[in-house]
Amino acid sequence: xVQLVESGGGxxxxxxxxxxxCAASGNIYIINAMAWYRQAPGKQRELVASITSGGSTxxxxxxxxxxxxxxxxxxxxxxxxxxxxxxEDTAVYYCNANIWTTMTMRGDYWGQGTQVTVSx
Numbered sequence: 001x002v003q004l005v006e007s008g009g010g011x012x013x014x015x016x017x018x019x020x021x022c023a024a025s026g027n028i029y030i031i032n033a034m035a036w037y038r039q040a041p042g043k044q045r046e047l048v049a050s051i052t053s054g055g056s057t058x059x060x061x062x063x064x065x066x067x068x069x070x071x072x073x074x075x076x077x078x079x080x081x082x083x084x085x086x087x088e089d090t091a092v093y094y095c096n097a098n099i100w101t102t103m104t105m106r107g108d109y110w111g112q113g114t115q116v117t118v119s120x
Contacts, residue, residue, distance in 0.1 A: 015085065039091055068080070088118075095110065
């Protein structure tokens with residue numbers, strides 16, 4: 001069993017900041033890449049940011065310079081620091097992790113999603 005537990009979502013004014021956290025637990029051998037996705041009503045789910053096990057990061061163009069993804073391997077946790085938030089950032093944010101549960105089995109796991117609402 002693998003679970004991803006998210007926290008940190010909420011309501012914030014435009015220009016404000018939020019920090020999302022996602023902790024993985026369960027039958028984990030190695031966590032490969034971790035990522036944050038988001039989905040707004042009427043829109044497709046999109047990749048916001050990703051980070052490899054070695055710490056290499058990638059960001060959606062719309063979040064570059066505002067969002068920062070990081071991870072704490074000792075805690076099996078990925079973070080998303082969101083600054084200068086805009087109303088268009090409003091979405092349900094989902095944590096994703098690619099995980100080796102054994103030496104031979106790998107899969108993608110998702111958090112339950114956390115609502116981020118940015119008011120204008």
